[in-house]
Amino acid sequence: MKISARQYAAGLALALADKPEAEVGAVLDSFIQILSDSRETNRLPEILDALVAIWNKEAGEVPVEVESARNLTAEMRQAIESYLLEKTGAKKILLTEKVSPEILGGFVVRYEDKIVDASLKTAVWDLKESMKK
Amino acid sequence: MSTTKDFIINQLKDRIAGFEAAAKEQTVGRVLKVSDGIALVSGLSDAMMSEILLFKSGGQEIVGVALNLEEGLVGAIVLGDYMAIKEGDEVACTKRILEVPVGPNMVGRVVNPLGEPLDGKGKIEAAKFYPVEKIAPGVITRASVKEPVQTGIKAIDAMIPIGRGQRELIIGDRQIGKTAIAIDTIINQKGQNMKCVYVAIGQKESKIANIVAKLEEAGAMSYTTIVLAGASTSASLLYIAPYAGCAMAEYFLDQGEDVLIIYDDLSKHAVAYREISLLLRRPPGREAYPGDVFYLHSRLLERACKLNKDFGGGSITALPIIETQAGDVSAYIPTNVISITDGQIYLEPDLFYQGQRPSVNAGLSVSRVGSSAQIKAMKKVAGKMRLEAAQYRELAAFAQFGSDLDEDTKKKLERGKRLYEIFKQEQYLPVHVAKQVLIYYALINSYVDDVPVEKIREFEAGLFQYADLNNKALALIEEKKELTDEIEAELKKVIEDYKATLDYLIK
16 A cells, blocks of 8 residues: 555654654664655655644644735734634744735735635725625 | 716715625635646645635636545536636635525526526526535425326326326437427426426537527426536536536425426436546446446435425426437446336337337336326326237237237237327427327227228327317316216217218228
């Protein structure tokens, strides 16, 4: 049976769980060896993504992407972070910011598979759609 | 002038002021793969089964339906233009199960399986939205089938009566008159207190255009809805078409009305579902159909029902059509649907090419609901007709070998020939039930034995015309629905009177 990327990542995470720093290299070496034996090294990026997801989950960290029309002020950043901490029950928010003027105004927050769209572009689109009716 | 302008501007201002921009949290996923009307979407962790998904691609929203829910993956069918969807596009959940507009405004329209108009007659204001998939009514809500659906086809109304709430399969090879039976039945529902839904699955659009024209000509579009998923539509739309049609019928059922729904045809529906299933990588079974192809049709046909008084007393009568390949009724899909339905009308190529149209095979066609769905008068005259017709065919085949037959057999053969002659009927010309009783009465009481076989149809047409003009028997049958002594006397009189005017009788 084919082993899924998630299964590989879960195994690797378990193997790395309470290893001292010095042994990590050896574990990784043997993991790569297993992958190359089964000719699956091309799946490394996939496995890495799954590993990051597992890692984040265990550490209680949630990666969040915020897209805004202008740079966020510290105050806004604070507000978004506290909202998300409450919403997801995570311990820490890993915020990445992106400035994209084409959303006109407001912001779009993406985390896990959720999206909170408070952009002006969407608001205008919704208004346009509602006027059509 | 300026007041109307102001009025419009004010209205627009109100609309804009009333608009609330709200940032809602939405679950989204991303398209991993699109192919042949199927999309694989990552994420969407709280998608429901058969939930509507919105693909946000290139400034437009394309509708899809979630069919496969896997860990971290959703397999969806795309109901719009899947070519516009690109890898990486955002897909949003809507928290709504797939639904179609229903209501009285759908009547007289040609719509696609999503309820959008295809006839160019403008937008349809829907009364309600009904989910496309619905669990069929349970035992408590049902009643037994006892009122007839008059198809107006002599052979069917006499031998294979169909009741309101029944599911009667029409099965036969291609080009043999399956759709003709369905269309004639719709035409004959005029004034019978019946709504009709015709679901075309994978049919040529030219054929549907003809059907619509014919129905309009016959005045039948005033109670008919046509759900069209043509041959050029994607498998996804073909797949949901019968369920959407059924949802539209269920609206009238809930109003306590009787509905006739025709699925033309379910073989193409099964093929469309096979295509979707294979593309979704579900394991293939017999004839490459997926394992749940039986459930595909059973859950659809189980929605046909007769409800009891407490639940409105409405009914949905289903006439599914199955196309066989070279008369093979033992293929996978035909056997499935035969076992689901309450009987079948089997159309035979041999009969058709001999000029026996509609080419109903009396031996293989049955109606499991049977004579409880006939008016009393018809029951009386047509009671043993199916047996007689089937026996005649056997006898006729046997009689070819020898010429010296006994008197009794000869008589049976002569009667059979006339019976089959009476079964012949032109397309688009349904016959009223009272007239059917009249001609069958004439047959079983030996009034046609002295009419030459080749003159039977002429005799029949003349008799109908004569009875229409000169006699009240037809009106009486219509009113009483049974054969009283008085009516029988009237029938005898009209037949004898008419025969007295003829010159071609065998002396």
